[in-house]
Amino acid sequence: MIKRKVVLTFPQNLLDKTITYRLIKDYDLIINILKANITPKEQGVLVLEIEGKKQKLESGLDYLRDSGITVQALINDIKWQQKKCIHCTECVTVCPTGAFAVNRQTMQVEFNKKKCIACGLCINVCPYRAIEIVI
Ligand code: SF4
Ligand code: SF4
Known part of the structure; x- marks a missing residue:
């Protein structure tokens, strides 16, 4: 098995x-x-x-x-490189758990690691490679 x-x-x-x-x-x-x-x-x-x-x-x-x-x-984990992020919200659109979300007060994208299930769906949509796989 x-x-x-x-x-x-x-x-x-x-x-x-x-x-x-x-x-x-x-x-x-x-x-x-x-x-x-x-x-x-x-x-x-x-x-x-x-x-x-x-x-x-x-x-x-x-x-x-x-x-x-x-x-x-399923990947092990992801790492958000906040400095590379331009807050385009592409990752927010695909993230199934809301780990990537827009803060409505600042209108900036934020990452809540506790909500992330490491599905990896956000990695390929980020045009600035601000999200990386952690092996
Ligand atoms: S790996 Fe999946 S759950 Fe985690 S932030 Fe990316 S899309 Fe959301
Ligand atoms: S897709 Fe990449 S650049 Fe766009 S908001 Fe998400 S992390 Fe930032």
């Missing part, structure tokens, strides 16, 4: 798919939902811990990819 922590990003048309049920029933996997969220762009984000036999786990992940779901490994 092996365990993986993954971030699943769903397009709008797959939001109602019963994917966790399929993973349990068809692939004998044990699913622990660590976080579930719908972003403002109507994308679904699920953070799962999946446990099962290696072959079945890989097949289950292939099923997700074949269904049009983006599967990413």
